[in-house]
Amino acid sequence: MTHTHAMDPQTSRSYLTKMRKQTWVWIVLLGIGLVFLVAPLQLVSASPVDRLIHLEADRFSYQPSVLRVNPGDRVTIQLTATDVVHGLAVDGYDVKMTSDPGQTTELSFVADKPGVFRFRCTVTCGSMHPFMIGKLQVGA
Numbered sequence: 001m002t003h004t005h006a007m008d009p010q011t012s013r014s015y016l017t018k019m020r021k022q023t024w025v026w027i028v029l030l031g032i033g034l035v036f037l038v039a040p041l042q043l044v045s046a047s048p049v050d051r052l053i054h055l056e057a058d059r060f061s062y063q064p065s066v067l068r069v070n071p072g073d074r075v076t077i078q079l080t081a082t083d084v085v086h087g088l089a090v091d092g093y094d095v096k097m098t099s100d101p102g103q104t105t106e107l108s109f110v111a112d113k114p115g116v117f118r119f120r121c122t123v124t125c126g127s128m129h130p131f132m133i134g135k136l137q138v139g140a
Contacts, residue, residue: 048072055079057086057099060128068137069111076108087122090136098123114139
């Protein structure tokens with residue numbers, strides 16, 4: 001004796017409707033997952049922008065001491081010396097400038113090399129001059 005399990009038309013339609021709903025749920029969940037996967041990639045590769053950085057040189061330190069930019073950004077540094085003559089040079093870039101006391105000088109460059117670069121004072125400004133350094137961070 002053989003048993004056949006045939007569905008009546010009503011049960012068959014109900015089953016198909018249920019399966020279609022489940023399929024759509026999976027498609028929507030997959031789409032949401034892809035959005036969360038791709039979104040962080042866009043944050044890492046931010047479009048280059050113009051960045052204006054006000055940098056103050058005073059008593060053997062820079063404020064801020066860490067400058068963060070994205071690769072490709074056009075960076076403009078406005079250097080203000082508050083006490084004595086100070087300079088600024090960024091290792092790895094052809095960036096050099098000097099600012100007299102109370103004066104602001106400006107220099108622009110494109111941050112086209114990713115990495116962390118030291119910047120330092122180029123004018124002997126006192127006994128702690130060798131320790132007047134900061135960091136330029138290009139990229140994450």
